Amino acid sequence: METALTRLVGVRHPIVQTGMGWVAGPRLVSAAANAGALGVLASATMTLDQLRAAVREVRARTDAPFGVNLRADAADAGERVRIVVDEGVRVASFALAPSRELIAELKAAGVVVIPSVGARRHAEKVAAWGADAVIVQGGEGGGHTGEVATTVLLPQVVDAVDVPVVAAGGFFDGRGVVAALAYGAAGVAMGTRFLLTSDSPVPDAVKARYLAATVRDVTVTRAVDGLPHRMLRSELVGALEDAGRARALLRAVRHAAAFRRLSGLTWRQMARDGLALRHGKDLSWSQVLMAANTPMLLRSAMVEGRTDAGVMASGQVAGVIDDLPSCAELVERLMGEADGVLAVLEGFRAVR
Ligand SMILES: Cc1cc2nc3c(=O)[nH]c(=O)nc-3n(C[C@H](O)[C@H](O)[C@H](O)COP(=O)(O)O)c2cc1C
Numbered sequence: 578m579e580t581a582l583t584r585l586v587g588v589r590h591p592i593v594q595t596g597m598g599w600v601a602g603p604r605l606v607s608a609a610a611n612a613g614a615l616g617v618l619a620s621a622t623m624t625l626d627q628l629r630a631a632v633r634e635v636r637a638r639t640d641a642p643f644g645v646n647l648r649a650d651a652a653d654a655g656e657r658v659r660i661v662v663d664e665g666v667r668v669a670s671f672a673l674a675p676s677r678e679l680i681a682e683l684k685a686a687g688v689v690v691i692p693s694v695g696a697r698r699h700a701e702k703v704a705a706w707g708a709d710a711v712i713v714q715g716g717e718g719g720g721h722t723g724e725v726a727t728t729v730l731l732p733q734v735v736d737a738v739d740v741p742v743v744a745a746g747g748f749f750d751g752r753g754v755v756a757a758l759a760y761g762a763a764g765v766a767m768g769t770r771f772l773l774t775s776d777s778p779v780p781d782a783v784k785a786r787y788l789a790a791t792v793r794d795v796t797v798t799r800a801v802d803g804l805p806h807r808m809l810r811s812e813l814v815g816a817l818e819d820a821g822r823a824r825a826l827l828r829a830v831r832h833a834a835a836f837r838r839l840s841g842l843t844w845r846q847m848a849r850d851g852l853a854l855r856h857g858k859d860l861s862w863s864q865v866l867m868a869a870n871t872p873m874l875l876r877s878a879m880v881e882g883r884t885d886a887g888v889m890a891s892g893q894v895a896g897v898i899d900d901l902p903s904c905a906e907l908v909e910r911l912m913g914e915a916d917g918v919l920a921v922l923e924g925f926r927a928v929r
Contacts, residue, residue, distance in 0.1 A: 578590060578591055578912065578915065580741075580758070580763040580764055581710070581741035581763040582615075582710065582741050582743055582763040582764035583764070585689060585709060585710060585741060585763075586615055586642055586644075586667060586668055586689055586691075587642045587667065588610075588613060588614060588615045588641065588642060589613030589614075590612075590613045590614055590908055590911075590912055591743075591754070591758075591763060591764030591765065592613075592614035592615070592754070592764060592765055592766075592767070592908055592911060592912075593614060593615045593617065593712065593743055593745075593764060593765070593766035593767070594606065594609035594614050594615065594616045594617060594766075594767065594768075594771040594904070595617055595646070595670070595693075595712070595745065595766050595767065595768040595771070596617040596618060596619035596620070596621075596644075596645070596646020596670055596672070597619050597719075597720070597768050597771075597772060597890070598619045598621055598622040598872060598875050598876075598879070598890075599619070599622050599872075599875055599876050599879035599880050600619065600772050600777055600778065600779055600879050601616070601617060601618055601619040601646070601771075602618070602619070602631060602778055603618070603631050603634035603635045603638065604638075604776060604777075604778055605771060605774070605776050605777050605778065605904070606618050606635050606643055607634075607635045607638035607639040607643070608774070608776035608903065608904040608905070609643075609771060609776075609904045609908075610635070610639040610641035610642065610643045611638075611639050611641060611904070611905065612903075612904040612905045612907070612908040612909070613641070613908055614904070614908050615642065615643065615644060615668065616635070616639075616641075616643045616644070617643065617644040617645065617646050617668070617670050618631055618632065618635065618643065618644070618645045618646065619646050620645050620646060620647055620648075620657060621646070621647070621648045621651065621672065621872070622840075622872050622875075622876070624840060624841045625653065625656055625657065625660065628645070628657060628660055629660050629664065632645065632660065632661075632664045632666060633664070636664075642667035642668065643666070643667060643668070644666065644667060644668030644669065644670050644689075644691070645657075645661050645666050645668070645669060645670065646670040646671070646672060647661070647669060647670070647671055647672070647675075648671075648672050648673065648850075649671045649672065649673045649674060649675040649676065649679060649692070650673055650850060650853035651850055651853075652842070652846035652847075652849045652850055653842075653846065654675075654679065655679075658679055658682060658683060661683070661688060662682070662683065662686040662688060666688060667688070667689060668688065668689045668690075668691055669683050669688050669689070669690050669691070670691050670692070670693060670712065671690075671691075671692040671693060672693060672721075673692075673693075674692055674694065674699050674702060674703050675690070675692055675703070675706075675708075676706075677706040677707070680703070680706050680707045680708055681706075681707060684707055684709070689709045689710070690707070690708045690709050691708065691709060691710045691711065691712055691743070692708050692711055692712070693711070693712040693713075693714055693745070693766075694711050694712070694713055694714070694734070695713070695714050695715075695721075695722065695723035695725075695730075696723060696725070696730075697730070697733050697734050697737050700713060700734045700737060700738050700742070701737055701738060704738040704739065704740045708740060709740060709741075710740050710741040710742065710743060710763065711734065711738065711740060711741075711742055711743070712742075712743045712744075712745050712766045713727075713730055713731055713734045713742055713743070713744060713745065713746075714727075714730075714745040714746045714766075715727025715728070715729070715730045715731065715744075715745070715746035715747060716730075716746065716797075716807075717746040717747030717807075717892055717893045717894070718745055718746030718747065718768065718807065718892050719768045719769045719772075719807050719808070719890050719891045719892035719895075720768065720806065720807060720808075720890045721804050721805065721806055721807075722746070722797065722805055722806070722807045723805070724805070726746075726747075727744060727745070727746040727747050727748075728760075730746075731744050731757065731760045731761075731762060732760050732761065735760060735761035735762065736761075741762075741763035741764075742761065742762050742763060743762060743763060743764045743765065743766050744757035744760065744762040744764070744765050744766065745765070745766035745767070745768070746892065747892060747893060747894055748765045748766075748767050748770065748894070749767065749769070749770045749894040749897060749898055750910075750911065750914055751910070751911045751912065751913065751914020751915035751916075751917065751918055752914065752915075752918055753765060754911055754912075754914075754915040755915050755918040755919060755922070767894075768892060769787070769891050769892035769894050769895050769898065770894060770898060770907065771904065771907070772784075772787070772891075773787055773788065773895070773898050773900075773901055774901060774902055774903060774904050774907055775901050775902065775903045776903055776904045778879075779878075779879050780879075780880075780881075780882030781882075782882050782884060783878050783879065783882055783884055783887075783889065784901060786809060786811075786884050786889060787809065787889065787891060787895045787898070788895075788898065788899055788900075788901070790809055790891070790895045790896055791896045792893050792895075792896030792897065793896070794809055794810050794895070794896065795807060795808070795809060795810070795891050795892070795893045795895055795896055796808065796809075796810045796814065798814055798817070798818060800814065800817035800818040800820075801814075801817060801870055801871055801874060801888055802870055802871045806871070806888075806890065807890065807891060807892060807893070808888050808889055808890045808891055809889040809891045809895065811884065811885070811888075811889060812885055813874070813885065813886060813887065813888065814888070828870070829870050832870040832873040832874065833847065833870070833873075835873050836870075836872050836873045839873075839876075840872070871888065874886075874887055874888035875887065875888050875890060
């Protein structure tokens with residue numbers, strides 16, 4: 578299937594495996610890329626050296642194009658962009674809108690820039706600054722998310738910008754691929770569906786929690802880092818929601834200290850990241866500090882397998898997914914289903 582997305586980044590199928598902290602490492606990304614999708618490495622949870630090594634590992638495992646997901650507001654975003662450029666990565670994806678300068682630097686080096694956005698005005702802004710395409714995530718999507726459903730946000734953004742729009746939030750099968758294309762999208766980006774593959778490095782016990790979840794087990798909470806965050810309902814989420822402010826703050830300080838040790842960031846860099854996160858939002862200082870919780874709590878689940886102590890970011894689709902195909906099987910199935918749906922739609926026209 579050829580769309581503006583496949584032409585832009587040179588992949589076989591209009592499918593993106595999105596950057597997910599601790600999850601989208603070299604193994605998952607190279608498997609997605611070899612399956613003909615655009616695999617995207619999550620770099621926010623990597624040090625600079627780990628990022629460079631991960632990019633090289635993906636390159637060793639596949640000749641196909643792939644991307645790197647960056648936090649535009651990170652203190653060291655400039656250094657990360659230079660690694661992306663030096664290593665010849667095809668696509669830069671961003672969790673928050675990148676600055677005009679970062680977009681210009683990447684484009685000058687021939688890197689395709691595809692920020693993720695959750696609102697029309699953000700899509701308009703990055704498109705005006707030269708982004709090559711946007712991923713638009715509706716409220717169904719996993720991780721930090723907005724309130725507007727994909728079915729409303731997607732056509733709104735498609736109508737607002739001239740660059741290709743990739744739909745995210747709530748997609749898991751071939752019907753969704755065709756539906757997104759019908760709305761005018763150039764492809765579909767999926768997080769949770771790729772987390773639930775045999776190529777994803779998430780421990781089996783954690784995958785089992787996702788597979789067992791119903792749609793009602795997926796919730797949005799601000800208790801982790803002050804921002805609306807979609808994840809599986811768990812004992813920890815309940816405890817955080819019930820904890821008083823003082824206990825939440827204590828917990829935040831402990832996790833922030835642990836993340837600082839792991840990430841190699843200085844307190845000053847972490848404070849800058851916290852301030853950037855706070856910018857334009859109504860967050861208290863304790864919430865800013867709690868933002869440092871997220872990477873550590875995600876790590877407890879995604880790396881250490883602690884379903885009791887970790888955050889399991891998830892889209893609502895966890896409630897309808899019940900298997901763990903390989904990336905190759907998944908992408909083949911998605912495109913086969915999409916073909917079938919297109920044939921059925923074609924039939925509707927014939928009887929008219
Ligand atoms: C476990 C997990 C971790 C995530 N981490 C990131 C991240 O580091 N950066 C980012 O831009 N988006 C992140 N997201 C959001 C996804 O990239 C994607 O936009 C979202 O999962 C799409 O919705 P879906 O889950 O319905 O497919 C994460 C999502 C999940 C489920």
